Amino acid sequence: MADHRPELVDDALRTLGVDHTELREAHKRWQSRVHSRTFPRGEMRYLTSLGRPEYEVRRQVGDLACRALLWPVPLWPTLRFEILVAPGGAVWNEWLVRQPGDPGPRLDSPGQLPPWGCTVEEVLRAFPSAVPMVGDAPTRARVGLTDPGGGQGFVAHFTWGLFQYVAPHPS
Template sequence: MKPSPPAGSFGPREFQLVLLRRMADHQPELAEDAMRVLGASRTEMREANRRWQAWAHARRGPGELHRYRSALGEPETRRAVEEYSSEVLRWPLPLWPELRWEVMVGPLGRRTAPDVWGRGLVRAPGAPSPELRTEADLRPWGCTLSEVGNAFPPARVREGSAPTRLRLDFTLPDGTARAGEFTWGLLQRLL
């Protein structure tokens, strides 16, 4: 018998609240605006996060990929990455219509469920990417990790200040070295 999701409904709305919980650490105003869009309170956000964490750390809990499928349904798109024996799955999230929640899993073809190798928000196929030319273009929640890395090479990804965060070191066109902190793949702040 597979472990069930957290008690009560846990769907895309609650999953988005889990993402907002960590984003609120650096962008509380943006998170508050997003919670209003979702019709949620801070208490609901904290409760959704508590339930997700309890589910994630349950002794015999399902794997991470199972949790995403339980909360978000079947992915909108799936793409095999043969050179890594992996697969990339993407789900839409109503709060960020121009982005997708992306999960990379692998290795494929083994008896147990594949491991989640990476997860975060990415630009949706066909959605226009922001024009990133200067530091002023780097607005919180306005661009993804890959967009900044591609716009300002050379770029180097490093561990961030928490498990859900990554730091990207990059160089602006004027030669200025900068770093950005990303939560779930979305720019939160420049360091």
């Protein structure tokens, strides 16, 4: 997220009471764990690291029946970290979503989307023209949409499912 919103990362680190050195060290430890041959794969990777999820719900995505496991995120009390688990334990998506029952922010215009304040699902629901696009990296998503008031095309960019910025759609 620091690629797009370094000032928000700095604010988040202050809120959490850590500095950039501690962030780098935590990232280094995490990368070492996930690339270890002995670290669990699939669903067990998250259960081992995050503990028991706060919520577990059944989801139907197209023809696939899966489970969604959700954990609280201290930095964002109304968001949850969600993994979607296919039968057999394979994880095929991981990102931030709004906690169940929370309506989230009102989204009126692509130019008014709040950085770090809305999720992919919320933008898809808020704009009838919204279309999921292929992300430009594994943890990134993009949504194409048209401004309801002016017909201009935009692309909303997300990291880990959380909105980062909007740019004009390259026509």
